[in-house]
Amino acid sequence: MPRITITVDGIKYEEDVEPRLLLVHLLRERLGRTGTPVGCDTSNCGACTVMLDGKSAKSCSVLAVQADGCDVVTIEGLGTNGTNGSMHPMQRAFHEEHALQCGYCTPGMVMAAIDLLRNDPEPSEETIRQGLEGNLCRCTGYCNIVRAVRRGAQEMGRAVNTP
Amino acid sequence: MIPAQFDYVRPGSVAEACRELASDEDAKALAGGQSLLPFLRLRLAYPSKLVDIGRLAELKGVHERGDHVHIGALATHDEVMRSPVVNAGCPLVALAVAQVADPAIRHRGTFGGSLAHADPAGDLPAVALALDAVFVAASEQGEREIPAAAFFVDYLESSLRQGEILAGVRIPKLGAGWGFHYEKFHRTAQAWAIVGVAAAVRRSNGSIAEARIGLTNMGPTPVRAHAAEAALRGAELGDQVRRACAEAAAGTAPPADLHAQPDYRRHLAEVLTGRAVRAAAGAG
Numbered sequence: 001m002p003r004i005t006i007t008v009d010g011i012k013y014e015e016d017v018e019p020r021l022l023l024v025h026l027l028r029e030r031l032g033r034t035g036t037p038v039g040c041d042t043s044n045c046g047a048c049t050v051m052l053d054g055k056s057a058k059s060c061s062v063l064a065v066q067a068d069g070c071d072v073v074t075i076e077g078l079g080t081n082g083t084n085g086s087m088h089p090m091q092r093a094f095h096e097e098h099a100l101q102c103g104y105c106t107p108g109m110v111m112a113a114i115d116l117l118r119n120d121p122e123p124s125e126e127t128i129r130q131g132l133e134g135n136l137c138r139c140t141g142y143c144n145i146v147r148a149v150r151r152g153a154q155e156m157g158r159a160v161n162t163p
Numbered sequence: 164m165i166p167a168q169f170d171y172v173r174p175g176s177v178a179e180a181c182r183e184l185a186s187d188e189d190a191k192a193l194a195g196g197q198s199l200l201p202f203l204r205l206r207l208a209y210p211s212k213l214v215d216i217g218r219l220a221e222l223k224g225v226h227e228r229g230d231h232v233h234i235g236a237l238a239t240h241d242e243v244m245r246s247p248v249v250n251a252g253c254p255l256v257a258l259a260v261a262q263v264a265d266p267a268i269r270h271r272g273t274f275g276g277s278l279a280h281a282d283p284a285g286d287l288p289a290v291a292l293a294l295d296a297v298f299v300a301a302s303e304q305g306e307r308e309i310p311a312a313a314f315f316v317d318y319l320e321s322s323l324r325q326g327e328i329l330a331g332v333r334i335p336k337l338g339a340g341w342g343f344h345y346e347k348f349h350r351t352a353q354a355w356a357i358v359g360v361a362a363a364v365r366r367s368n369g370s371i372a373e374a375r376i377g378l379t380n381m382g383p384t385p386v387r388a389h390a391a392e393a394a395l396r397g398a399e400l401g402d403q404v405r406r407a408c409a410e411a412a413a414g415t416a417p418p419a420d421l422h423a424q425p426d427y428r429r430h431l432a433e434v435l436t437g438r439a440v441r442a443a444a445g446a447g
C-alpha cells in the first residue's frame with residue numbers, strides 16, 4: 001500500500017492508503033474532517049470542495065495518492081484558533097446573510113468563494129455567479145449566497161487593508 | 164461510490180510511463196483525473212493499473228514556437244485559459260477552455276486529458292479539429308505526429324496505440340484577418356454541451372473568405388461542418404451566410420440522449436453555427 005505524506009489544515013500526516021481511496025474519504029474517515037461532505041456521485045455538486053495546494057478542487061475527484069506531498073485546507077482549517085476559534089470572514093458573511101438553509105453545500109460554497117477571490121478580490125455579481133458554477137445549492141436559490149460572497153469579499157479586503 | 168481496486172504507479176519519466184502502459188493492456192494513464200475518476204466512481208471502467216503521469220515535467224507548460232503554440236498535455240484548463248501565449252496565438256482555444264466545466268475542475272483537468280479522452284461532448288476536440296492541430300504521441304520508440312483529422316476514431320476512442328501517451332498538441336497560428344468564436348449550448352447546472360460550435364473565420368471586405376467549423380456532440384467523434392464551410396466561401400454577411408450555415412448539420416449523425424434528440428441537435432447546429440460565424444466575423 002502506498003504511503004503518503006499530506007498536510008491538512010496545518011497538521012502533517014503520514015498515511016498508508018489503498019490506491020482507490022478518494023481524498024474526501026481520507027479526510028472524513030481517517031483524519032476526522034467530517035466538515036467536508038459528499039453530495040453526489042458525478043463530480044457535479046461541489047459540496048466536497050477543498051483547497052489543494054492553494055486552489056479549489058473537488059476532493060471526491062482526487063485520489064488520496066495524488067495528493068501525496070500536498071497541502072490541503074478544509075472548511076475546518078479556515079477559522080483562527082482551531083475549530084472553536086473565530087470564524088473566517090467568509091464563513092461569518094454566510095452566517096450573517098443567511099446564505100444557507102440545510103447547510104449541506106456550504107463548506108464547498110465557502111471554499112469556492114474564497115478561491116474566486118484569488119483572481120478577483122472585488123468580484124461583480126456576474127463573476128461570483130460564474131465562480132460558483134461548480135457548486136450546487138438545492139435550498140437557497142443563490143441570491144443570499146451571492147450577497148454573502150460580496151460581503152465576505154469586502155470584509156476580507158478590509159482585513160487586508162487595515163494596518 | 165468507491166472505485167474498484169487497481170494498482171497505482173507513478174513513473175519518473177515519459178519513457179517509463181510508456182513502458183508501464185505498453186506492458187499491460189488494461190492499464191490506464193491518469194492525468195488530472197477529472198474524467199477518469201468520475202468513471203471509476205460510477206464503475207464504468209475497471210483498469211488494472213493507473214499510471215500517474217500527472218507530475219511529469221516534460222509534459223507541462225505552454226510554449227510559443229513561432230508558427231504554432233505547443234500546449235503540453237498536462238497544461239491544466241485553468242493554465243491554458245489564462246496563458247498570454249494561448250490568448251495571443253490561438254484565441255479560439257482560450258475561448259473554449261474557459262467554457263469547460265467549472266473552476267475547480269479546470270484547476271486539475273488537463274488539455275491532453277480532454278483530448279485523449281476523445282469525448283465528442285467535450286469542447287476541446289472540436290476546437291482542435293477546426294484548427295487542424297497536430298497531436299504529438301510519445302512511446303518507447305520515440306514520438307510521432309497525428310493530424311487532428313486522424314486522431315478521433317470513435318466514441319471515447321483515439322488513434323493512440325497501447326503504450327503511447329499524448330505528449331502535447333501543436334496549434335498552428337492563423338495569421339491576421341482571422342476571427343474566432345466558440346458557441347456552446349448547455350443547461351446552466353450542467354456544463355456539458357448539448358451542441359457546441361467552434362468557428363474560425365477570415366473576412367475580406369464584406370464577405371467570408373474562408374471558414375473552419377468544428378462541431379461538438381454531433382456524432383461519435385467531433386466533426387468538421389464541411390458543407391457549411393464550402394457554402395460560406397465568398398458568402399456575404401447577411402442572407403448568404405444564413406443560408407450557408409443552414410448546411411452545418413449535413414452528413415452528421417448526432418446522438419439521442421436525455422437532453423436532445425437528433426433532429427433538435429441538427430436544428431441547434433444550424434442556429435449555433437450562424438451565431439458562431441457571425442460573432443467570429445465580428446458581425447455580432
Ligand SMILES: Cc1cc2nc3c(=O)[nH]c(=O)nc-3n(C[C@H](O)[C@H](O)[C@H](O)COP(=O)(O)OP(=O)(O)OC[C@H]3O[C@@H](n4cnc5c(N)ncnc54)[C@H](O)[C@@H]3O)c2cc1C
Binds near residue numbers: 042191200280356
Ligand atoms: C462535472 C464535470 C463537468 C465537466 N464539464 C466539461 C465540459 O463542459 N466540457 C469539457 O470539455 N469537459 C468537461 N469535463 C471533463 C474535463 O474537461 C476533464 O478534465 C477532461 O476531460 C479530462 O482531463 P484529465 O486531465 O482530468 O484526464 P483524466 O481524467 O486523467 O483522463 C481521461 C482519459 O484520458 C486518458 N489520458 C489522460 N491524459 C492522457 C495522456 N496525456 N495521454 C494518453 N491518455 C491520457 C486517461 O487514461 C483517461 O482515459 C467535465 C468533467 C466533470 C467532472
Ligand code: FES
Binds near residue numbers: 038046048061
Ligand atoms: S461530492 Fe464532490 S462534487 Fe459532489
Ligand code: FES
Binds near residue numbers: 100101103104106140
Ligand atoms: S443550503 Fe441546502 S443545499 Fe445549499
